Amino acid sequence: MELVNEMVYxxxxxxxxxxxxxxxxxxxxxxxxxxxxxxxxxxFERQDTAACLILDLRMPGLNGLQVQKSISAKLAIPVIFITGRGDIPSSVTAMKEGAIDFLTKPVDEMALLNCVERAIDLDRSHRRKALEDAALLARYQSLTPRERQVLPLLVRGMLNKQAAGELGITEYTVQIHRAHIMRKMEADSFATLVKLASKLNLE
Structure with missing residues (x-):
């Protein structure tokens, strides 16, 4: 059975x-x-889907480590290295750069299949988080300038009255802004709003 929308390069x-x-x-x-x-x-323009890369270490032109560094600068994709011989210094460098594993040829089939599954699971998780982060940022950007001023004051623990004094507006106005912020940020509780603000580094 083909695993749809997942790719191994x-x-x-x-x-x-x-x-x-x-x-x-x-x-x-x-x-x-x-x-x-x-x-x-x-x-090559990578498809917009969960994927991983099986990368030979020693190749003419760009070697595997050079390719890995270029990838890290352009896009995030989990890398599994394969090599014809053990190379501890290169394996250490590869792992420091974020490689999933470093396998020696002839590659153990089960080890490779397990690595690929782990790598694609990781990429899927990273892609899901990136989508969630983008959606959260879009919700934050929907706030008005004044609401963006009110939000960090509230999540720092200020009462409505204190936030009003800080901004030179009425307590009632802060209450209105707070309600709008909760709705736009899709926060079902103040505790949730605090967590969302923390993800945005607004505390």
């Missing part, structure tokens, strides 16, 4: 390795796209 200059990995992954329901160089992958 493979970058390996050895076509036979790429095809072998692709066959394994496709047999387990994964959609796969193969690239034979880091340059080719970096110029």
């Amino acid at each position: 493979i970058v390996d200059d050895d076509a036979s390795v790429g095809e072998a990995l692709s066959s394994l992954l496709r047999a387990n329901g994964r959609r796969v796209q193969i690239f034979t160089s880091g340059q080719e992958f970096l110029t």
Whole structure:
């Protein structure tokens, strides 16, 4: 059964390795796209879906670590490194840069499948959080300038009267702003509003 809307990208200059990995992954329901160089992958426009990258360490042109650094600067995608021989310094560097794992050829099939599942789960989680963060920011940006002044005062624990004094407006006006803020931020309680403000670093 194909896992819809999920993609595994493979970058390996050895076509036979790429095809072998692709066959394994496709047999387990994964959609796969193969690239034979880091340059080719970096110029490719990634699909808007959860994905991971299986990346060969040693390749002509850009090596795996260089590709990883370029990816980190452009877009976030979980990386699984594969290499023909153990390379502790490179593996340490790769892991520090956020690689999911570092596997040695010939790759253990179950280890690779587990890594891919973990990597795509991680990417799915990151993408979900990014969408949630964008939605939260959009709600915050829907507030009026005055409501944006009132919000941080309230979540810091100021009473309506204190916030009114701080801003030079009436307590009733603060109450109105507070109601509008709760509605626009889609907060069902003041505790929820405080959590949302914390995510926006407004405290």
